[in-house]
Amino acid sequence: MPLQIVRNDITRMQVDIIVNAANRHLSVGSGVCGAIHKAAGPQLERDCRLLGGCPTGNAVVTAAYALPCQYVIHAVGPIWQGGHQGEPEALRSCYRKSLELAVAHHCQSIAFPLISTGAYGYPKRPALKIATDTITDFLLHCSPDNDLTVYLVMFTKESLQVGSQLFADIRQYIDDSYVDAHFDHVREYNRRLDIARRYYPQSDMFTNRQAALAAPAESSPKQLVPVLLNASSLEDALANLDESFSQMILRKLAEKDIKNTDCYKKANIDKKLFSKIINNIHYKPKKSTALALAVALELSLNETNELLRKAGLALSHSEKFDIIVEYFILNRKYDIFEINEMLYEFDQPLLGGALL
Numbered sequence: 001m002p003l004q005i006v007r008n009d010i011t012r013m014q015v016d017i018i019v020n021a022a023n024r025h026l027s028v029g030s031g032v033c034g035a036i037h038k039a040a041g042p043q044l045e046r047d048c049r050l051l052g053g054c055p056t057g058n059a060v061v062t063a064a065y066a067l068p069c070q071y072v073i074h075a076v077g078p079i080w081q082g083g084h085q086g087e088p089e090a091l092r093s094c095y096r097k098s099l100e101l102a103v104a105h106h107c108q109s110i111a112f113p114l115i116s117t118g119a120y121g122y123p124k125r126p127a128l129k130i131a132t133d134t135i136t137d138f139l140l141h142c143s144p145d146n147d148l149t150v151y152l153v154m155f156t157k158e159s160l161q162v163g164s165q166l167f168a169d170i171r172q173y174i175d176d177s178y179v180d181a182h183f184d185h186v187r188e189y190n191r192r193l194d195i196a197r198r199y200y201p202q203s204d205m206f207t208n209r210q211a212a213l214a215a216p217a218e219s220s221p222k223q224l225v226p227v228l229l230n231a232s233s234l235e236d237a238l239a240n241l242d243e244s245f246s247q248m249i250l251r252k253l254a255e256k257d258i259k260n261t262d263c264y265k266k267a268n269i270d271k272k273l274f275s276k277i278i279n280n281i282h283y284k285p286k287k288s289t290a291l292a293l294a295v296a297l298e299l300s301l302n303e304t305n306e307l308l309r310k311a312g313l314a315l316s317h318s319e320k321f322d323i324i325v326e327y328f329i330l331n332r333k334y335d336i337f338e339i340n341e342m343l344y345e346f347d348q349p350l351l352g353g354a355l356l
Contacts, residue, residue, distance in 0.1 A: 002268040011039035016107035022074035031118040057090035059097040077116030095134040111151040132337040177317040245310035267296035268352025292351040321348040
């Protein structure tokens with residue numbers, strides 16, 4: 001783990017094994033197939049000829065030669081014929097058999113193209129859904145000792161053709177959130193400016209926007225004087241710290257009866273990172289990691305905000321990334337790969353696995 005969607009040339013991926021979108025004859029083709037053969041050298045074509053072909057939905061493995069990996073898996077995807085000729089089953093089989101071959105060859109990392117979406121015409125949206133579902137299911141049920149990292153490689157930033165209605169709903173939610181945040185900011189600015197002028201009518205210190213926003217939020221003049229903590233009070237406060245981020249994660253795991261392995265796999269984060277989090281009471285995660293864990297634990301929006309506060313973080317309506325994740329949590333949609341598809345579509349960083 002995890003599954004990462006990356007933007008790269010698959011022939012340059014520094015992994016143990018890469019997957020070639022092959023044809024049934026295992027001959028040199030165009031697109032991804034042609035690029036892999038060109039980068040590997042003529043020995044790869046010779047090995048493929050000796051194998052004598054491969055049926056649709058199956059996969060075979062060869063050496064990688066000049067490629068920066070150990071092996072190449074040649075997976076034969078289906079040609080799109082409308083979706084009723086066994087194409088989904090064949091595509092799922094490609095991913096599953098490729099993953100099985102990677103494990104059999106003791107690989108720890110594997111890179112896939114989005115199989116069949118080039119010359120074979122498989123629509124990107126259902127192809128991506130099959131890829132993420134099949135890979136996730138495999139990773140969730142493989143041995144905890146087999147910590148396989150999987151990459152889905154996109155050569156360019158291209159649309160994944162996500163559901164139009166969901167895309168429209170989120171775009172509207174983003175627009176509404178930006179508007180709300182803007183008007184809240186204006187109202188707060190005007191309110192504080194009014195307070196400042198009320199208590200300091202002769203002063204011009206609040207005539208600019210920056211100074212006005214620095215004014216206290218409370219309407220009492222007493223609040224304009226800083227409140228100093230004595231040493232004893234500070235010591236008391238430090239001796240009674242609130243629950244930490246890692247402690248809240250452990251509490252939620254116990255409350256929801258979720259296994260550690262299920263949590264970090266559903267969060268799409270590495271087992272080693274998860275171990276660091278739960279074993280270090282002072283661990284401060286990145287926001288993407290914290291939100292990935294909130295999704296894996298299926299926290300409510302209030303619980304998510306509480307978890308973020310434990311790490312000194314917060315959701316902001318000035319960031320598209322935050323608004324998109326908030327939309328899914330608010331609607332209790334906890335499929336991290338669906339969230340990542342939408343984040344990718346809006347050119348945002350992903351939860352768990354990174355977008356390169």
